[in-house]
Amino acid sequence: MKHALRVIARRTGKPVWSRLWPRVEAVAQRHAAGVARELRAEIGELRAELHASVAELCGAVDRLGGLVGRIDWTEGEVRRIGPHVAAVDQRVAGLERQPVGPATGEEQVAARSLVTEIQTEHARIRTRLSAVAAYEHRIAAMEEAVTILAAEH
Numbered sequence: 796m797k798h799a800l801r802v803i804a805r806r807t808g809k810p811v812w813s814r815l816w817p818r819v820e821a822v823a824q825r826h827a828a829g830v831a832r833e834l835r836a837e838i839g840e841l842r843a844e845l846h847a848s849v850a851e852l853c854g855a856v857d858r859l860g861g862l863v864g865r866i867d868w869t870e871g872e873v874r875r876i877g878p879h880v881a882a883v884d885q886r887v888a889g890l891e892r893q894p895v896g897p898a899t900g901e902e903q904v905a906a907r908s909l910v911t912e913i914q915t916e917h918a919r920i921r922t923r924l925s926a927v928a929a930y931e932h933r934i935a936a937m938e939e940a941v942t943i944l945a946a947e948h
Contacts (some may be wrong), residue, residue, distance in 0.1 A: 843929045855944045869930045876923050883920050886913060 832909060 846871065858944070859941060862941060866934060869934055872930065873927060876927060879923070880920060883913075884915055886916070 890909070
């Protein structure tokens with residue numbers, strides 16, 4: 796019985812379905828075309844956003860390249876100044892030791908001359924160290940900028 800009803804439904808529905816099918820197809824094609832246009836527009840917008848992001852990242856990489864050069868220079872300066880600081884420290888350590896015996900007038904003049912020379916060298920070293928401190932401050936600012944750039948991307 797069930798089978799017979801299906802056969803009857805197919806035979807009576809076939810003329811109706813054959814007339815409706817082209818209409819359904821036309822509606823489906825119009826809808827598909829509209830969806831395709833929307834998708835193309837969305838893909839175009841996403842491509843534009845992607846290109847903008849890539850350009851921004853390229854700019855960030857270029858800025859980081861400039862920072863690397865500055866950091867290399869500062870590192871070289873610190874390496875260059877290090878032996879000078881060590882030599883002055885060694886000389887100061889030698890002066891901190893107490894004299895072994897009583898000094899003569901000639902020895903006092905030599906000691907005074909040495910103290911003056913050391914004070915002059917200390918002033919030079921303080922100047923150099925203040926320059927190094929300024930560069931360390933700049934490096935810290937650059938590192939902070941790099942961290943901010945990395946966090947944004």
